[in-house]
Amino acid sequence: MSGDTEIVDLFVIGGGVNGAGIARDAAGRGLSVTLCEKDDLAEGTSSRSGKLVHGGLRYLEYYEFRLVREALIEREVLLESAPHIIWPMRFVLPHSPDDRPAWLVRLGLFLYDHLGGRKRLPATRTLNLRTAPEGAPIEDAFRRGFEYSDCWVDDARLVLLNALDAAERGARILTRTACTAARRENGLWSVEMRDGRTGIKTTVRAKALINAAGPWVNDVINRVAGQNSRRNVRLVKGSHIVVPKFWEGRQAYLIQNSDKRVIFINPYQNDLALIGTTDIPYEGRPEDVKAENSEIDYLIRVVNRYFKRGLAREDVVHSFSGVRPLYDDNADNPSAVTRDYIFELDASAGQAPLLSVFGGKITTFRKLAEHALDRIAPFFPAMGKPWTSKGHLPGGDIANADFEQFLGDLGRDYPWMPASLTKHYGRLYGTRTRVLVGSARALADLGRRFGKDFFEREANYLFEHEWALTSADILERRTKHGLHLSAAEKNAFENWCASRLAKAG
The missing domain is CATH 3.30.9.10 (D-Amino Acid Oxidase, subunit A, domain 2)
Known part of the structure; x- marks a missing residue:
């Protein structure tokens, strides 16, 4: 284990939508942030949703008026922040x-x-x-x-773009890195991590720990942090x-x-x-x-x-x-279990705080992040004010949030590009399409074609800019190309990925 003595303000466990949203908000408020995720970003619950930003019409039957109102308000906020x-x-x-x-x-x-x-x-x-x-x-x-x-929302890209924005604001995002132990020492959290690829262990000290591990939230509390909780998912x-x-x-x-x-x-x-x-x-x-x-x-x-x-x-x-x-509210019917979120703050006797997140839904992740930082604000008196309600996610700075107009602009900028490819790039990358395309002036400049609307340049972009490490990261989460490739095309792409990774060492 290394003797790393780095001290950060906030250590976030979990690379789903809640963890990424909290990391983004905190980094934008001036906190130093490290986020670790044991798998790929959004590999768990956050890429396996119904892919909707919605109020939850059926939740009205269970009198979840506060949750529905918050979700409906957030629907408008998110639509403005990421219209791609x-x-x-x-x-x-x-x-x-x-x-x-x-x-x-x-x-x-x-x-x-x-x-x-x-x-x-x-x-x-x-x-x-x-x-x-x-x-x-x-x-x-x-x-x-x-x-x-x-x-509608591309759920996995929502997570990815939050993590990307967090990183561009100074957060450190560690994928395939498990948090194996966390103990309070001298007023700080001493957090041990293990790199899932190399097995190397490192330690970071943090002033506060946020547990946004989703289905694993109780495991983090009990096994990793050695604490007890009166709440369950x-x-x-x-x-x-x-x-x-x-x-x-x-x-x-x-x-x-x-x-x-x-x-x-x-x-x-x-x-x-x-x-x-x-x-x-x-x-x-x-x-x-x-x-x-x-x-x-x-x-x-x-x-x-x-x-x-x-x-x-x-x-x-x-x-x-x-x-x-879901937060366990003891409802008999699984459909009636609340979709609202609950926090548990463990900061007894002036100890470094541990904030655990129970429940939540994709639509309310941004508000959940704000509320999470409200709970730990007393420990960070210099922390900035909430800002994400007016902030765009990467690629979402589209004039008047008019995607169709933006798509037309892309078509004029890249007349050599098929309309389906222009739409694909616009939908996934928004205004950052221009970064992806770079100096390309013809389809041949995009490199090898793996399948319909899937070229080597996009794959390289995802490896270099969006933490992709495997073919599944690209085919299943950062894009949905996997739904459109034949078995032979998938196999060819997997071989290309393996060769690329081998060359990278």
């Missing part, structure tokens, strides 16, 4: 009188429209599904529907399937099931659809979670109740599952 990875989407909700009465749905949508001070998104409207084009794929038994607004598994898109139009659908669950059916990656999610108690290792056959059958069955074009198992091109680390 977050964009509006209209959701069609076919009314099923067997599941919820129409008056209850209308009341929920009225509250949804007005609870959070909606400014940019269009209001709810009622649809005649027999005549509206949005009703064309819906079974004739469903005559009436409602259409409302929420937003409740692990709930949510699974999704990906199928070819089976309707016309850009709208998404939200359908109700007889068990009171709601299922989202969203356009995904231009020609695909993302369907989910389930809500199942989970007691295994978070690392081992996967979509079970019973969950896939459940999602197909719910979709087939509403849509004329029935799905079959062979339509499923991909599935994934994530573990949501």
